[in-house]
Amino acid sequence: MPEREENTEVAGMNVLNGNGRLLEIKDLIKYYRRGRKLITALDSVSLHVDRGEAVGLVGESGCGKSTLARLVLGLGPPDRGSILFDAADMLSLRGEALRRKRKGIQIVFQDCGSVLNPRLTVGAAITEPIANFNPPDSVCLDKKLKYLFEMVGLEKSLADRFPHQLSGGQRQRVGIARALAPEPFMLVCDEPVSSLDVSVQSQIIDLFLELKKGLKLSYLFISHDLAVVNQICDRVAVMYLGRLAEVMPVTELVSGAMHPYTQALVSAIPANNPEKRGFPCLQLRGEVLPVVERRGCLFAPRCVEAQSCCYETVPCLVEISPGHSVACHNIKEKTKTS
Amino acid sequence: MRVENIKIDFPGKNSTVRAVNGVSFAIKAGETLGIIGESGSGKSVTALALLGLLEKPGRVLEGRIIYKGRDVLLLSRKEKQRLRGREMAMVFQDPLTSLNPVLTVGRQLTDVLRRHLELNRHQTRERALRLLQSVGLGNHEGIMKSFPFQLSGGMRQRVMLALALGANPSLLIADEPTTALDVTVQAQIIRELHRLQQEKGMAMLVITHNWGVVAELADRVGVMYNGRLVEYGSIVDIFNHPAHPYTHLILSSVPVLGKGRKGIINIHSPVSRVTLNGCSFAPRCMLKGKHCLKAPLSAEISPGHFVACHLAGIDSAIAVERRRELA
Numbered sequence: 001m002p003e004r005e006e007n008t009e010v011a012g013m014n015v016l017n018g019n020g021r022l023l024e025i026k027d028l029i030k031y032y033r034r035g036r037k038l039i040t041a042l043d044s045v046s047l048h049v050d051r052g053e054a055v056g057l058v059g060e061s062g063c064g065k066s067t068l069a070r071l072v073l074g075l076g077p078p079d080r081g082s083i084l085f086d087a088a089d090m091l092s093l094r095g096e097a098l099r100r101k102r103k104g105i106q107i108v109f110q111d112c113g114s115v116l117n118p119r120l121t122v123g124a125a126i127t128e129p130i131a132n133f134n135p136p137d138s139v140c141l142d143k144k145l146k147y148l149f150e151m152v153g154l155e156k157s158l159a160d161r162f163p164h165q166l167s168g169g170q171r172q173r174v175g176i177a178r179a180l181a182p183e184p185f186m187l188v189c190d191e192p193v194s195s196l197d198v199s200v201q202s203q204i205i206d207l208f209l210e211l212k213k214g215l216k217l218s219y220l221f222i223s224h225d226l227a228v229v230n231q232i233c234d235r236v237a238v239m240y241l242g243r244l245a246e247v248m249p250v251t252e253l254v255s256g257a258m259h260p261y262t263q264a265l266v267s268a269i270p271a272n273n274p275e276k277r278g279f280p281c282l283q284l285r286g287e288v289l290p291v292v293e294r295r296g297c298l299f300a301p302r303c304v305e306a307q308s309c310c311y312e313t314v315p316c317l318v319e320i321s322p323g324h325s326v327a328c329h330n331i332k333e334k335t336k337t338s
Numbered sequence: 339m340r341v342e343n344i345k346i347d348f349p350g351k352n353s354t355v356r357a358v359n360g361v362s363f364a365i366k367a368g369e370t371l372g373i374i375g376e377s378g379s380g381k382s383v384t385a386l387a388l389l390g391l392l393e394k395p396g397r398v399l400e401g402r403i404i405y406k407g408r409d410v411l412l413l414s415r416k417e418k419q420r421l422r423g424r425e426m427a428m429v430f431q432d433p434l435t436s437l438n439p440v441l442t443v444g445r446q447l448t449d450v451l452r453r454h455l456e457l458n459r460h461q462t463r464e465r466a467l468r469l470l471q472s473v474g475l476g477n478h479e480g481i482m483k484s485f486p487f488q489l490s491g492g493m494r495q496r497v498m499l500a501l502a503l504g505a506n507p508s509l510l511i512a513d514e515p516t517t518a519l520d521v522t523v524q525a526q527i528i529r530e531l532h533r534l535q536q537e538k539g540m541a542m543l544v545i546t547h548n549w550g551v552v553a554e555l556a557d558r559v560g561v562m563y564n565g566r567l568v569e570y571g572s573i574v575d576i577f578n579h580p581a582h583p584y585t586h587l588i589l590s591s592v593p594v595l596g597k598g599r600k601g602i603i604n605i606h607s608p609v610s611r612v613t614l615n616g617c618s619f620a621p622r623c624m625l626k627g628k629h630c631l632k633a634p635l636s637a638e639i640s641p642g643h644f645v646a647c648h649l650a651g652i653d654s655a656i657a658v659e660r661r662r663e664l665a
Contacts, residue, residue, distance in 0.1 A: 060522060197377055198549070224520055231593050270528065274577055
């Protein structure tokens with residue numbers, strides 16, 4: 001625990017200097033009310049994204065990935081915690097100042113078909129956010145639109161089309177162009193490629209990589225597909241039922257995953273080769289269980305290594321090597337003995 | 339089950355869409371055939387046609403679907419009903435929309451069993467419980483009493499599986515059985531399918547766009563593009579020696595954990611079918627030439643490995659010429 005606090009202090013200084021950290025989320029808690037019950041969607045989540053860095057957020061459905069994205073974008077207040085973006089406290093900003101700041105962080109949704117207004121041409125859909133932040137000037141708008149279309153690899157002639165006249169991949173490109181229109185520093189991508197066919201998916205992945213390199217964009221990339229995260233991201237954060245289970249460099253994902261949940265996720269990926277079929281090391285019991293009591297490690301009921309202490313106390317994220325933190329009691333045991 | 343050269347049309351107001359254009363394949367007892375393709379390539383329509391479930395205005399234009407020596411297309415409605423469930427059964431992609439939301443799981447399961455098997459009330463219940471157990475669901479009594487919305491996605495898919503297996507079919511058709519599920523649940527369902535097939539010796543037709551599912555389950559693979567079966571062969575052939583440019587393209591686009599993709603990506607997106615002539619993949623193909631204006635016929639390039647491409651097969655004269663042009 002003390003180790004983590006030290007880290008965040010250093011982080012805070014980075015933000016003050018205006019370089020390094022772009023987004024800093026600290027101890028974020030979010031409850032949703034359902035009747036009389038409180039449902040914990042996020043439970044003390046701390047995460048940061050540096051400038052030009054892509055952080056992947058993975059986990060099963062219902063683990064709070066999308067909730068985190070919503071809070072980061074300011075689409076709802078958290079119950080506790082802080083969000084610093086570009087050295088500003090997003091939760092205390094109000095009015096015009098907040099609007100200006102929000103310009104720097106935009107979202108790409110999973111299904112752009114349902115996000116785009118069916119009655120607006122895609123050109124109009126893309127120019128709307130530009131005009132929103134700049135004084136309207138039709139010549140300038142047109143130039144900007146052309147630039148954006150070029151950037152995402154769309155033909156300019158498509159600008160007069162309506163969303164239903166485009167293919168899924170083209171719509172996704174429009175969604176990206178629209179998110180890029182206000183010139184953000186950071187894109188939050190919520191499952192941006194999961195509804196696409198593989199051949200189109202790989203084109204969109206390439207586009208994300210190009211943009212990252214060309215515009216020095218940062219990403220918070222939400223996906224349940226580890227292989228996709230592996231291609232785009234520098235670091236991965238694994239979430240389980242509202243808590244972070246493990247945060248690590250993407251290079252360690254395959255062989256260096258320490259948390260039993262991360263290991264299970266990795267082993268659950270189907271083989272890419274018929275000779276390696278059979279999920280050799282899938283170690284996971286059952287499915288995500290509804291949480292009756294948020295006590296101890298929430299993964300314990302499904303964990304093959306669970307001990308009695310796992311049901312009692314909450315494991316906290318401990319850094320085991322630079323940039324690699326794990327929240328698991330057994331890991332602590334292992335590092336202590338070694 | 340043998341499918342011979344079926345063509346399926348969907349007549350529209352102004353034009354007719356040819357959803358399936360001459361697809362042939364065979365599934366032997368106890369074998370798994372995987373059919374893979376992009377959305378809109380005609381995979382699901384083919385599956386529906388096999389069961390005789392194709393809805394109007396779709397119709398099978400020509401071809402034969404031979405199941406155990408009988409042509410499914412020529413059967414009467416009654417005969418088709420007898421075939422479905424008892425002989426062939428289907429698992430659909432989205433269990434929430436395929437299950438009846440206002441009936442309990444138990445009611446739906448016993449309905450199916452009583453429709454197909456002559457059992458009394460007690461025996462039906464017994465069998466329903468056994469089925470739920472066989473697809474890996476615990477707490478059978480509780481699940482019998484619950485409604486579909488009370489179950490998780492993975493549990494619903496298992497219930498669908500139990501429904502399909504109810505009357506011991508000899509062919510199970512699974513249309514995107516794991517698409518809506520998390521990877522962990524997907525892995526469990528794939529295991530379940532594999533185990534059940536081994537136990538019951540059923541034939542299986544798995545339709546998917548996920549190479550992982552195919553790699554895990556299939557013995558043989560058919561690759562569909564724009565209503566045509568462009569490549570068809572054993573799983574080892576397809577994965578290790580893909581011969582059609584489209585198979586190459588999609589295999590190389592699959593992201594692999596720890597390795598990244600293998601590389602070649604073309605920039606074109608799938609085009610909606612405009613022509614019925616010529617190779618339908620030609621507009622996206624990097625190797626296309628003047629021959630591709632003519633529709634390629636499926637040729638056997640090695641035993642059991644069929645490819646519909648002018649350039650497939652090393653000794654084809656066209657391929658040699660085309661390679662020289664490109665080089």
